[in-house]
């Protein structure tokens with residue numbers, strides 16, 4: 205096998221929300237493949253712990269605090285990364301959240317918080333990253349969608365809109381930036397055991413068991429399940445893959 209296909213040595217990857225959950229799972233996978241990781245979250249203690257964990261794998265890592273709800277913070281994240289490392293090869297737009305309410309209970313402010321956290325943030329970080337990637341003549345952008353990119357749910361109006369939008373934005377950026385040798389793809393996770401879904405399980409009765417029942421793999425996912433797909437989409441192995449939305453869900457979305 206050509207091992208360079210999955211080699212990230214010398215590459216620099218920014219992972220928004222890389223301080224826990226799925227983001228940290230992807231960050232550790234890419235670190236293990238040789239990448240330097242920039243952990244970009246709000247919570248300073250979580251950022252520091254994640255950097256320590258990644259460095260424990262023998263990789264280089266640092267944290268840049270970011271609030272993806274703020275345009276200037278997204279732009280500073282990318283600018284500071286390029287300043288610190290002289291390059292940005294991989295951007296993973298993973299930061300996200302949900303407000304679980306029936307649509308009629310939503311305020312406009314809540315709608316904007318979900319849309320801006322999940323979708324506008326990915327647009328802003330990608331927009332900020334494009335000049336450096338274009339200049340380098342190579343780049344990888346990985347956007348995190350959801351089963352709610354495909355399905356709907358009574359509690360997920362804004363979340364599903366943001367995650368559906370993430371897939372369409374991925375396709376459009378992929379078509380726009382293929383000429384610059386920048387690949388833009390999405391990962392659609394199934395139900396994964398993280399802080400986000402621990403809250404969901406408290407709020408939605410029966411969720412834990414209904415996920416288990418519907419998932420052919422018969423388990424909830426774990427953050428480490430995202431290490432492999434992140435490496436693939438960040439590495440030369442995926443150089444002719446762009447605009448794709450790849451499910452990582454233990455078969456949840458194909459169960460009839």
Ligand code: NDP
Nearest residue numbers: 221225226245246247271272298299300350395396398400
């Ligand atoms: P977590 O709650 O563990 O992670 C969410 C991450 O997003 C945290 O690192 C958090 O950082 C960061 N974040 C949220 N808001 C902001 C903000 N305004 N600025 C900066 N960082 C922010 O949950 P998951 O790991 O589960 O979620 C990661 C992604 O995966 C999300 O996009 C989520 O929608 C998606 N996803 C998750 C699924 C699951 O089953 N768990 C299923 C499908 C998709 P901090 O704590 O520092 O604010």
